[in-house]
Amino acid sequence: MRNLAINPERLWDELMETAAIGGTAKGGICRLTLTDLDRQVRDWFKARCEGLGLTVTVDDMGTMFARREGQRSDLPPIALGSHLDTQPTGGKFDGVLGTLGALEAVRTLVEAGYETYAPIEVVNWTNEEGSRFSPAMTASGVFSGAFTRDWAASRTDTEGVTLDAALDAIGYKGEERCGAHPLTAFFELHIEQGPLLEAEGKEIGVVTGVQGIRWYDVTITGQDAHTGATPMHMRKNALVGAARLIERIDAIAHAHAPLAVATVGMIQVKPNSRNVVPGEVVLSVDARHPEDAVLDSMERALVASLSEICDPLGLTVRMDKFWEKPPVRFDAECIASVRAAVAACGYSARDIVSGAGHDAANVAGVCPSTMIFVPCRDGISHNEAEHSSKEQCAAGAQVLLQAVLDYDRRLAERGA
Ligand SMILES: [Zn+2]
Numbered sequence: 136m137r138n139l140a141i142n143p144e145r146l147w148d149e150l151m152e153t154a155a156i157g158g159t160a161k162g163g164i165c166r167l168t169l170t171d172l173d174r175q176v177r178d179w180f181k182a183r184c185e186g187l188g189l190t191v192t193v194d195d196m197g198t199m200f201a202r203r204e205g206q207r208s209d210l211p212p213i214a215l216g217s218h219l220d221t222q223p224t225g226g227k228f229d230g231v232l233g234t235l236g237a238l239e240a241v242r243t244l245v246e247a248g249y250e251t252y253a254p255i256e257v258v259n260w261t262n263e264e265g266s267r268f269s270p271a272m273t274a275s276g277v278f279s280g281a282f283t284r285d286w287a288a289s290r291t292d293t294e295g296v297t298l299d300a301a302l303d304a305i306g307y308k309g310e311e312r313c314g315a316h317p318l319t320a321f322f323e324l325h326i327e328q329g330p331l332l333e334a335e336g337k338e339i340g341v342v343t344g345v346q347g348i349r350w351y352d353v354t355i356t357g358q359d360a361h362t363g364a365t366p367m368h369m370r371k372n373a374l375v376g377a378a379r380l381i382e383r384i385d386a387i388a389h390a391h392a393p394l395a396v397a398t399v400g401m402i403q404v405k406p407n408s409r410n411v412v413p414g415e416v417v418l419s420v421d422a423r424h425p426e427d428a429v430l431d432s433m434e435r436a437l438v439a440s441l442s443e444i445c446d447p448l449g450l451t452v453r454m455d456k457f458w459e460k461p462p463v464r465f466d467a468e469c470i471a472s473v474r475a476a477v478a479a480c481g482y483s484a485r486d487i488v489s490g491a492g493h494d495a496a497n498v499a500g501v502c503p504s505t506m507i508f509v510p511c512r513d514g515i516s517h518n519e520a521e522h523s524s525k526e527q528c529a530a531g532a533q534v535l536l537q538a539v540l541d542y543d544r545r546l547a548e549r550g551a
Pocket of ligand 1: 218229230
């Protein structure tokens with residue numbers, strides 16, 4: 136089996152070419168989902184795919200599928216791709232590398248005349264970023280049954296425009312019902328968006344899963360009082376309780392090292408006045424880990440800390456868990472194909488758990504899925520300074536191609 140080689144220059148040129156669609160002065164991209172700029176990049180992508188002889192279809196959430204037939208056109212396709220929308224001050228690589236890397240991989244197959252066993256499809260998911268319409272990963276969420284199409288399509292942006300109307304406005308509301316498009320497997324190439332690969336000098340991250348997230352609100356109640364007239368021993372200062380709790384939450388994450396993270400990112404102090412002892416504080420807690428059991432342990436430690444810290448201060452405290460996303464474990468066979476691809480290419484690699492959410496985490500709920508990471512400079516992402524080198528991008532696309540071919544060969548051997 137000869138190794139098909141993707142073309143690093145061509146991939147890089149296309150990354151730079153599409154980066155001009157919504158390109159910012161600081162070298163990033165502002166290409167919010169379903170805007171006219173998104174339409175332009177979608178039109179570009181569609182034209183490139185059709186130029187390769189692929190058939191492009193669009194579902195009713197605007198997700199694009201560019202199909203190349205295989206020997207067994209009755210099988211659901213092996214899909215590869217990511218997203219072309221960006222944050223308002225996004226970089227040139229988040230999502231785009233995974234989509235254009237997939238395009239480059241399939242173009243390599245087309246040019247080599249390599250016929251796969253299963254059909255292959257390049258996917259561009261709608262509204263991964265969630266910055267114009269919340270929540271993020273909307274289309275893959277509908278695709279995997281996490282939310283209904285009607286609910287997702289009724290989300291509005293800050294101008295009151297619904298996602299459904301935005302799809303119509305750019306002409307990307309397709310006929311096919313979102314989710315009625317079975318896949319044999321899904322592979323997503325992405326920049327790491329964190330610092331680990333670069334710090335360890337590894338070229339590829341073999342992504343084994345996506346960490347779980349739990350969000351809590353903690354409300355600490357004391358008593359508003361005059362700062363001058365209230366002696367220290369008679370105060371019920373909610374902000375002192377909050378300060379001790381913030382330290383404790385940090386310690387809980389450290390106690391579940393190395394993978395646990397926990398953050399207090401928002402704090403509201405009432406009445407927030409210079410000469411009033413704060414009577415109420417609401418703080419947010421964001422806790423993440425790849426294992427549910429560890430998240431449970433962190434949650435128990437957090438619950439125990441509440442009264443331990445607040446009781447001696449005369450404070451009452453309440454905690455609400457208002458959202459959680461369970462950890463995702465990617466498919467063992469898809470991961471095996473990525474490992475085989477890394478070995479075949481001779482790249483250095485390490486296993487990694489994604490710290491960020493991705494479409495593949497949703498898709499993993501309905502078909503075997505996994506991801507491939509490449510390093511990004513200083514781990515910076517969701518930032519116009521986001522950068523991966525031409526070589527790093529090429530390595531990712533090469534592993535993506537090899538992994539898909541490895542998975543396809545396994546299917547053929549099984550005669551699936
Ligand atoms: Zn992304």
